[in-house]
Amino acid sequence: LIRCSGGLICGAQRKESIRHFASRNALDIDGMGERIVEQLVDVELVRDVSDLFVLEASTLMSLDRMGVKSAEKLVASIARSRRTTLPKFLYALGIREVGEATALQLANHFGDLMLLQEASVETLVAVPDVGPIVAEHIVSFFANRANIDLLSRLTARGVSWPAITVASPESKPLAGQTVVLTGTLVKLSRNEAKARLIALGAKVAGSVSKSTTIVYAGPGAGSKLAKATELGVEVADEAALLALLAALETTSDAPKTAP
DNA sequence: AATAAACTTCGTGTTAGGGC
């Protein structure tokens, strides 16, 4: 694989990092798509992600295909995205090889951004999913002064997240289980189902293997369902998933339903 | 006012490479 070495100087990389920052499973800024980011960087309204948090609707309306409605929606989305979670924030940073699952492990292990920032390669490799290569990427990210400055600008502009609470084992009845979702879920969005399963301690994987505990398949399921039956992995439907969630969530922590 | 075009979102599937 060949990768541009331009770093922060490279316009294309800046655009991509901003797009990633705003994407669904990161800070989830609704309405901040590829074309908007492109324009914002080109006209130099935005140099890095911290600039997003000072944008105003009146400025945004100068962009192509941006009317009152879209501009106001976008400003509202940006405002909403300030309140996030540590795993989402870590994922949003775009550290190489740190995707959603790894970000979650890091957040749970360190519990605090500052502790992660100061971690050495030796401490990092103790985290599940993190080996020498990923540890090195993380260390060099935080060794970069520009990144540290960016982090402080982000917090100065209101980006924040609640402290990680260490969940008691009793509140994680699905610990040790690996779940795969496939097909279209009707009652739940995919992300919501995933979030609720994770909250209960399950691991939600993207591919089926021998170690998969159960596959929940909705209409339209394809290759993953086929693989599950081939490997003899248990398969259930959305109704079963809903029943399971309902049964387990009635305990202490209330289910977090998406807005 | 109605229609067309542009852009984003949502969901699936595939593949290379890192972890164990």
Place this chain on the structure above:
DNA sequence: GCCCTAACACGAAGTTTATT
């Protein structure tokens, strides 16, 4: 080596903007 993640590519559908 197997398993799984990260990262990518694509199609469908829903909104909003621009056009006639």
